[in-house]
Amino acid sequence: MPQTKVVSLEKLKTACKNCGLAKLCLPLGLENNDIERLDAIVQRNRPLHRGNHLFQTGNSFGSIYVVKSGTIKTYTQCPNGTEQVVGFHLPGEVVGLDGIETGQHICSAKALETTAVCEVPFSRLEELTATVPGLQHQMFRLMSKEISKETGLMVLLGKSTAEERLAAFLLSLSVRFHSYGFSSTEFNLSMSRREIGSYLGLALETVSRLFTHFQEEKILEVDRKHIKILEMEQLFKLLSDQNGCLDRLQHPN
Amino acid sequence: MPQTKVVSLEKLKTACKNCGLAKLCLPLGLENNDIERLDAIVQRNRPLHRGNHLFQTGNSFGSIYVVKSGTIKTYTQCPNGTEQVVGFHLPGEVVGLDGIETGQHICSAKALETTAVCEVPFSRLEELTATVPGLQHQMFRLMSKEISKETGLMVLLGKSTAEERLAAFLLSLSVRFHSYGFSSTEFNLSMSRREIGSYLGLALETVSRLFTHFQEEKILEVDRKHIKILEMEQLFKLLSDQNGCLDRLQHPN
DNA sequence: ATGCAAATCTGATCCAGATCAACAGTTGCC
């Protein structure tokens, strides 16, 4: 009896159909019984601690992962020692799609804070997508979204100023937190100034100065990792003034 | 009789199973009869002329396209008038995957020279991928490859010098031309200095100067659009000296 | 608490590449 109770609680906590992220994730648009079939292949492992790796460059690819809570950083290590941050993955976002092509991961993924993920073994997912058309379509959509992100990124890294980059980054976080049900104006950064700089192609000193500058301009309130956006409009204006291609930099599904 | 002959010639020219690009494209790894099923949904339209659009930003998404010959440039138009080049697509490469997510293309695609493409209606492709597991897997691989390109691009645009960027670009072209069966050391650029600059996040003047500089260093022989790589090793060295993350910038399937 | 290492902030200097400008081929069009 107590045994049963524990199991059902466990299920309640994690089943796809009860998951608050379902609308951002693979089950989107699926019928109830299809969701259960997906649910059956999803593995819920214990949460990762800060610094734990989900996978590393060169690891053989077996699963894709959906962030349930926390943050995953993906990055590559250059031979000269420096790291290049490739992405920050918030709840509802998928990690690991890079490994499908070659069967090996081409970047590393580590937790920036305590992070829970759903692991989806890819070969079993492929069996399922072959029989559940809606799921196949959703996979194509998810992957297409990743490909679209590239467009925004090229504008951001190719043409934009440091100010525009940080503004775009903060707005992207804001929109994504909001879609997860958190405040769009007040949140904690789980990544360091150095990591933000690496992602945006800026020196960490520049990131630090810009936070100070945005605070002086009364656009933000910054207390180390804690950010409060005071003037969302001003941030938007920083983007649209010079270019408006950044819309799709990163937005929820 | 003559009728039959014309048709069979036509087929010979275009059928997937006789296409020299099959190993770079969707049919990779498929059985003969599956290739024929794919072949049946592929549309071969008349070639595009220089400047013709395959699709434009905002167009509703219906098909993906595979370049058979020529070059397609994808780009976005920023409100301030300037364009950002997102990619150059050579024979064997797929264009249009960006549209799956939203059902609308988020960039424009135009021919830089006379260009032939195979059009694959996406809804029909999805029906086929649901019944041909190998094709579904190949689609996932193709899309994963596009996603992986992002990693190389972030290193290139975020950290690298102008010299490294152009070297990486030329090597990428070289590898891709080679995989298509052309010379890896001598080719014509179908894009302008301005377009290369936009793609690499550089001013066109910088691109021009670098070509001159590479020529002075005896690494290249440059005559307007015609490029001859004299010292492939030197180009590689320009990359690996400072970082080695650029391997996967863009390589054949 | 205390100390040590890492992260952040801030100021000073420097430089790669942007921008501005002038010119020379090249292409296309009437």
Added chain:
DNA sequence: GGCAACTGTTGATCTGGATCAGATTTGCAT
């Protein structure tokens, strides 16, 4: 054939952000 519009090259100057250097703050372990 000649004018106009691109496209590419080259030189001169300027500047945003990198780099270097130091002071502070924070986090963590002892």
